[in-house]
Structure formats: C-alpha cells, structure tokens
Amino acid sequence: MKYARLPLQDSDTLDAVRAAYRVDEESQVIRLSQTLQWPSSTADAIRDRAGKLVTAVRAERRKGSGVDALMHEYQLSSEEGVVLMCLAEALLRVPDGATADRLIEDKLTAADWEGHLGHSESLFVNASTWGLVLSGRLLRQSLHDGHGKKVFRQWVQRCGEPVVRQAVRQAMRVMARHFVTGRSIEEALQRSQGRANRAYRYSFDMLGEAARTQSDSERYFDAYVHAINAVGRQSGDMGPLDAPGISVKLSALYPRFEMSQADRALPALTRKMVSLARLACHYDIGLTIDAEEADRLELTMAVFDELLRQPQLAQWQGLGLAVQAYQKRAYDLLDWIASQARQNQRSVMIRLVKGAYWDTEIKRAQEDGLDDYPVFTRKQNTDISYLACAQKLFSYQDCIYPQFATHNAYTVAAILELADPQQAFEFQRLHGMGEPLYDQLVTNNPELNCRVYAPVGSHEDLLPYLVRRLLENGANTSFVNRIMDDQAPLESLTAHPQEQLKTLAQIPHPRIPLPADLYPDRRNSRGMDLSDVRALSALDEQWQVLSGPSIPPVTDASIESALEGAFHYTEQWRLTDVNFRAGCLEALADLLEERMPHLIALCCQEGRKSIPDGVAEVREAVDFCRYYAAQARQLFDPQALPGPTGESNQWRLRGRGVFVCISPWNFPLAIFLGQISAALVAGNTVIAKPAEQTPAIAWMATQLMYQAGIPEQALYLLAGDAGTGARLVKDSRVAGVAFTGSELTARRINQALASREAAIATLIAETGGLNAMLVDSSALLEQVVVDVLRSGFQSAGQRCSALRILLVQEDVAPALIELLRGAMDELIIGDPADLATDVGPVIDENALASLYEHIDYLEGNARLLKCCELSDSLSDTLYFAPRLYEISRIEQLSREVFGPIVHLLRFRASDLDRVIDQINATGYGLTFGIHSRISSRAQTIASRINAGNVYVNRNMIGAVVGVQPFGGSGLSGTGPKAGGPLYLTRFTNEQSISIDTTAAGGNASLFALSDDH
Structure with a gap:
C-alpha cells in the first residue's frame, strides 16, 4: 500500500500526542485531575470569585444580548429552539420565494412563538421573536379556516412580495448581525472601534466553511490577504499582542485538507500559509491557525511546524494556534508545541478553546467503529482538561503567550487565581456571546486583556457557523445557557469540575457508549482510523499481496457432489442447535477482524477496491455475521401461542433445505458472506457460487468459515x-436461491426455478436501480457536492446503490454545477492500494466497454458538463474518468449504467410531484436521496417514492447492517432487506405444533386451579 508520511520529526512529545489520540477517557481524566491538586485556599478563592462573577452577570442580564439571552429563551431542548436553528441555517440562502415560503410554512406551524413574545428581558430576543410571531399567527389563521395550507399559499401569492417571508427574513438578519461583526473587513474594523467595543482586542475570522474547489480556496486566500492588509494598515506599530489579528482555517485554503491527500495538501497549504504569515509579519500582527476536526490535527501540526522553521519569520511573535481542550490530546499537544517553539527559538500564541465539533467527533467514531473517541464525552471532563491545559500554559511563559477562550465564569476565575501577576495572557470570547461576563471583567479590571473572536462575512456565509455556535452554547449543559438561568443553583456553576465528577457513577458519559458497544444486541464491527499514522503504519506492515490460491476447477462431477452432499446434510444441519450455528458466525466475525489487513489487501488486489472501501467491506461482513447471529437466537426460539385450555400450541422456524448463494464482484466479501451466513444460521446448507472476477476472496472467506466451525458438509464453494x-x-x-446482481440474470433465475418439476423454491434477489437524488433550493450546496461525489463516484460508481440521476431545482442548478465541476477536479483517479485514490478502475473489459457504449449514446442525447482527466499512464487500462452529463428527460435512461457517470436533470419547483411520478415510472425502487431543509417535504417525498432506502441530507451509499437494512422492490429486487429484521425469515419454513394435553385422561391444569382468587 501507499500513503503519505507527514514531515514531523519523531520525538517523545510527538509520540505522546499520538498515543493520546483515543486514549481511555477515565484514565486520561484521572491523569489530568492529578495535576489540579490545589490548596484549599486557592480552591476557595476560585469559588468565591466565580460566585461573584455569576451573581453580577445575572444582575446585569438585561444588558445582555446575542446568544446569551437568545439561548435562554429558545433552548435547543425546546421545539422552538430547533425551529429557530433550522430557519437560521437555511432561509437566507434560499433564492426563490416559493421554496422560502414552504420552508417558513414547514417550520413555523409547529412552534409556539407567541409564548415567547415579551417574555424575555432582552430587546434583541423580542425583536427576533416579533417576526416569528407575525408569521406564525398569519399562517395558523390560514390553516384553521378549513382550507389548510392551500389558503396560506393563495394568500402568499396575492401579497406579491410576501409579508411573511420578508418578516422572517428580517428576523434572521437581526439574529445574524449579532453573530457577524461585519459583512466586510472594513465594516468589521469600523464596528470594532465603536464605543462599546473599544475595551476589547479583536481577531477577525473571514467567515466561510471548508473549500470544495480550487476556486473556493483561492477566493478564501484572497480574502485573507485583503484582511491582513486592511488590519495591518490600521494597526500601525501596535504589535501582535495589542493589534487586531486574523484567524485562518486551513480547510478554507485547500479543498482536500485530509490525511489521505497529505502529499499534495501540505505543500499547497504550507506555501499559502508562509505567504500569509510573511504578510502578517510585515505588519507585525497576529495570525492564528484555527482548530478543526480531530482527524486534521496532525496535518495542522505539520503546517504549524513548518512555519516555526521559516527563517524569515524568526523575529515575529504573532504566529498562533488554537488548541481544543475537548480533545484527549490537548494536554500533550501543548508539550509538543512548547518543545518545537523552544527548538526554533520562537514564542507563539496559543488560543485554548473548548472545541466546536463535539457532536461530529462522537458520530464519526461510532460510524467508523473506532476503539474510542478523540474527545471527552462529558462537559465536566472537558472542563478538567481545559483547567489542566491552562495551568500548563502558564508553565511555558518563555515560549507561549496564552489566550484563554472561554465563557465559563468558573474557568475565568480559576485562570485569574492561577496566573502570576507578572505573566502576560489574555481572555477571548466569541462575538455576540459572553458579553455580560466580560463586560464586567474589563470594566472592573482595566489591565485585563480580552480579545473578541469576530466573524466577518455575508449573512448567507454565516449560516453553518451560526448553527454550530447555537448547538455549542444552546445545550442544556452550556455555561452560557445556565448562567442566565436563575433556576440553575449558584453552587452548580461555581463548583470545581472534580467535585462534580465525584457525584457520578462513572467518568465517561453512560449514554454515550464506546463505538464497539453501540448496539444493544451485538458488538459493532471494528473499524480502522485512516487518519491515525499509527494505524496506517500497522496496516502497511501487515499488508500482504497474496498470490492466487489453488481453487479446484468446477466440473459436472463437483457440481453433483456439492448438490448431493448439501442435500443429504440438510436435516442434520437443520437440527443442529441454533446457538451453535450462531456461535460459528460470531467466531467468523472475530476471525474477519483479525485478518482485516490481509482481507483489505485482497479486496484491493482482486476486487479493485480502494483502501477505505476495503475497510468498509470487511466491517460489513462482520456486521452481517453478528447481526444474523443475534437475530437467529431470537427468531429460532420456539414460541408458545394462545389457545383453549387443554391444548399446547407452538410456532417455530426451520431451515428450507439447500440454498444456492450467488454473489457479485462489487461486494465480494460482504455480500458473499451476508448471503451465506444468513442461510447457514437459519438451518440451511449452502452452495456458494461467487463472481468469476473475485474467486480468491471467496476462497479465503470460505476457509475462515470452516475455521470458525462451519462443517464442510454444510458449505460448498463452486467458483x-x-x-x-x-x-x-x-x-x-x-x-x-439468494442472488445479488443484474436484473436480467435475476429474471433468468426466476424463470429457471419456476420451470422445474420440483417444490416451489424461494428466490431472494437484489438487483440495481436508476437511483436518484433530489436537491431543492433550500439544500446546503456544499454538503450536496460532498454527497454527490461519494454517492456517484466512490467505488468507481460500481455499487447498486450508487447515484445515477441528480435532480436539481433549476434555481440552484447553475451554482451547484459550478461547485460540482470544481470538486470533480480534485478527485484522484489511480491505484486502489494508494490511500490518496478516490476512484479506482472498473472491474473488467466488459464493464469498461459497457460504459463507453453508454457514452456514445450520451454524446448525441445529452450535454457533457464535466469529465475528469485521466493521466496518460491510465488511458489504456481499466480506468474510466468520472463524468457529469445533463439530460433533458428521465426517459432518456432506461437501464442502470454501472459506473462513475451522474446524469443531472433540472426541474422547476412547481414540477416536484411530476418528477417523483417519473422516477417511480422507471420501475426501479432501490435508493433515493433527498436534500432539503423542509422536513415536511422530505417526509412527503419519502412516502411517495418507490424506493427501499431513502436518505435525507446525506449520501446514498454505505448502508449499515441493522441500521439501514438494504434492498429494493420492483425491478430492484424481491426483498426482504439484507441486514434487516425480516431477512432470515425468508430462508425458513414455518411450523406449528398443536398438542391435546387432555388425551392422557383429562385436563389436569384446569382441575388444579384453586379458588383463592
């Protein structure tokens, strides 16, 4: 295999950072707690100071604004809080009035806005509520007059420029102004000089999420250059401590800021950051690299380390880095930073934050089946980490200038007590948040420095940022929320987090299980963190390209032998205890995890799968084994049925007999084992016929099944x-027969089974589909682009669930096409065994020929929007460049085309129902994607679409066993769904047994009844 080696010099401090990536939470919290053994006098002083701060904030809360008051009124545990977040995230970017009206209608009818009007002491909250009340009142009146939503829509049309839409948009803009310092850096600088803001320093963030295209990254880079120039010209000779600074997101400067792309991302990022740093050095202002997701930390460290080594920046003291205390690595990361700073004789700024991607980190670790989380699962644990890191920062005063970003009064009080009077440091707060706390601090302590982290950009660019901040600070456990709540006891806000931990039964959160324990009835499959250099090194060491095994050729004799052997063993295997059969599957799952590196290598070598796809393939096979084992133990336990007295009735499931399992080449391990494991655990014997292209994977899997305890008489491989x-x-x-493959082959199998002079056989077929994704104008296009690339081009489009038709509302089609074309330029086409590869080859010459045949058809019937480039070395091989075409009618596609081609079709908002009818008319019904922020619309579409799997605001591939049971109907398969609760039953016959218990002389149980009751 091939993967990028980061240019970080090995050291004890680097090893410690890597070791703490997903360290056990309890041991790390205990370790950090031991550093916070303060004298009782210090602890008392902190508590008293924190109490005074909280009391003062509550007394002055009428002066508060922004999220402090807003989140107190609209907590995210309330329906109104969730609605407000959805409106803020989506409304301002919707270009067409019709969709905006549907969004408002969808959100406002479910919330009680009038209950909030005048309830808050904040003028800001009441001003925002006004627009919501007006809109909701008008809409509810329309809905209650007997004609429902139709009346509202007619009323909206009569208004011309709808009053409701304008009112709600204005409410959202009022909100936005409290989170964004200015729409331009010039406006932000001017606002920062206002009377109320003069007490603060500023760090400006040119608001924007990750770049998706090179043009995005260049636009962000130019914005940073412009901002540095503007700030620098105004700052004079103030120096980086007193002058405003600039905060930079590395993900905004390169569209593929990820570990797999390190070889090309790091040079580009380093070049841009050196340029920005030199400019900031020229003006002698601060430039801070923001922290992002945990899997980007080492890449960030590599860029930061390179900046430390630049001789042109040797005398500049304005380089900064944000460190997230919610990451388990934070404490050790500070040691590495100090070591590198001292080694290069530099002094740096460190912004210590709690962290902004907590929910994302938890979900990713669970989805990926990782050993542990990179973040702490409790707020108290993060608070302990923050205090331990703050204390450590004070010990590095020779090379680090600490910047404490916190809205927590106890944390502020602790820092003030721990700081040496001679030590230089500053506090930081987010613009629009924490104002009541810091206003009193800077007013009563003029020598205290506080910097405002100030977003700059349009209100539309604000949205993703705003939602993240709402989630962080609106949670019930957030200090920003609780400090404004008189019902929250003062003692709970001024207690050392260690004291809070003593009241808990366990240190990790009990409702956030480890990824392995995600499911109640089985262990989650173990994944592999491909952002962890230690995991990559281990995979590389165990990578083994296997020579082809000696698989016996299939002859008429071997076919007859398998049929005869499987048939004669059916009764013995059916009578084998279900717990033994299930235990074999669980043992197989363990063996698959043990052999994961070898299986991944084989999937890359024979199945032409990328490394991430190989990991997912093994995990899905493991999940099938454990899920069906758990299902079998439950389903095959005989059940007593009700009936008259004197009678015993039982119902049970039994295996049908011999099952032929025919699996495809695109999932040569997961589907191969999924079919077989289900059939076996249900009490059937199996003859497995794998795809001709992937016999070695089938052979290895079969050997592992035998090793797990499956008798050879119960399973026969005919490759x-x-x-x-x-x-x-x-x-x-x-x-x-269990079959996964083409619709044509499924038809032939069905006809063959029906033509036999034998008992009626079962067919479980899963075929493909003309899978579509619908995007309306409320969707976040940056998210859509990511999901289209994954759904349409991952695995070279060779998935039955892959995206084939992209339905885009015409109002956003030009913008989405531009983004997609730019994002497709960033796809890497190449060797599947290279971690950087996004798109590998197609499976064989026949597949390639079929794709080019389709291209010939499209050349005369569609418009090419984008074709990725193939390097000269790949042009005469099995590689096929991903393509995006625009078609004019759904009817232009009559069959599934198995490869990386996405067909885009525009639709008018008024034609949405007609589009759904046309998709249903194709006869396929496998997967369907919906990108919309209008919940009622998504629900309506899901109820109307004839698709077995519907995905809303996410990609359409990678269904998880037991979570998203997979399968379709119509031309896409027979059902039941693989990895679902009904799948095993299709492999069985039912039997009921009724016994007359009075036949031995009477109804003893009835006679034995007492008269006590």
Missing part, C-alpha cells in the same frame, strides 16, 4: 462461471 449458476438453480434439490 465457476455463469454456467455453474445456471446448472445449480435448475436442480430439483435446491430449495432456494
């Missing part, structure tokens, strides 16, 4: 051609 499958399904001894 033959299509003729082998045809011969098997015609045999009268076959009780059922």
